[in-house]
Amino acid sequence: MKRFFAFFLPLLLLLSFSSCSSQNVSRDEFFAFDTYHTVTLYGMREPDAKALFAEIEAQTRELENVFSFYREESELARLNKTREAVLSDPLRSALERAMRIKERTHSLFSPTLGALTSLWGIGREDFLPPDEAAISAALAVSLGDPSFLQGAVALPEGMLLDAGGFAKGYLAERLIEKVRASDCSRAVLSLGGNVAVYSADGSYEFKIGVTDPLSPQRTAGYLRTRSGYLSVSGHYERFSEYAGKRYSHILDPRTGLPADSDVLSAAVWSEDGLLADALSTAFVVMGREKALAFYASSEQDFGAVLFHEDGTFTLTDNLKGSFVETP
Secondary structure (H helix, E strand, O other): OOOEEEEEOOOEOOOEEOOOOOOOEEEEEEEEOOEEEEEEEEOOOHHHHHHHHHHHHHHHHHHHHHHOOOOOOOHHHHHHHHOEEOOOHHHHHHHHHHHHHHHHOOOOOOOOOHHHHHHHOOOOOOOOOOOHHHHHHHHHOOOOOOEEEOOEEEOOOOOOOOOOOOHHHHHHHHHHHHHHOOOOOEEEEEEOOEEEEEEOOOOOOEEEEEEEOOOOOOEEEEEEEOOEEEEEEEOOOOEEEEOOEEEEOOEOOOOOOEOOOOOOEEEEEEOOHHHHHHHHHHHHHHOHHHHHHHHHHOOOOEEEEEEOOOOEEEEEHHHEOOEEEOO
């Protein structure tokens, strides 16, 4: 039976990784998916590392042109415009996985909220909170499911897909595949709120720092793991302010409003990168009680650290001993 442990500690939630001493350390950074990506490779000769960096960046650009909600030329944006299309393997497979998570979370995670995302426009300079009628209309067209036809996907009238809650998790998986195919001894990929780690022989223990949503310059603790993906979502990541009120980019599919639960941010670890990405968003919407119930009833392999406004955090039992608080 799964159990839960609550700890009292201020926390931090910006992802960071511990620096590991090793010979032949190579690091590269580039901007994509509206965030900075940092890739650190160990044990590679410089020419081989440069070649792998080029492959990683090229793969990232390619998938950005698949999943971007805002790029008019992306595959996702074209589907949103044409309403029906034969999809590439990456978009179709990732979307099918995201829809299964939508079903298991009873739509508290959903890739079909693009109309709400567009309506709210969190992060725009001209941000203005939408009125109730507009929210209701956008929510109404966001609640259904796309149809998976023979070789194609069709969207209900008005529905827009938004891959923001799962695309970087999928990207992390694809990039780790490239690392595995190389002679890299270990690697750390930091993709905004997503971190992926890899060790060729599985023996190296990484420490992934997790930041405090109440004080983002402070590391609350470190997750110790030999492999996998860590995704963090929280209200502090992206927001807009209007008339002295802060509006989070994480939207609640039940209300059409920014999420307002007792979980300020969530860090989810899994060997499934897309799952970690999606659940970190879902748990902020669910709140502590529903997130822990989901964990207790799930057969999937993941763990979570849930951060609360009072400076406490809740840790699932499978991360006890793996998540270590900062002294």
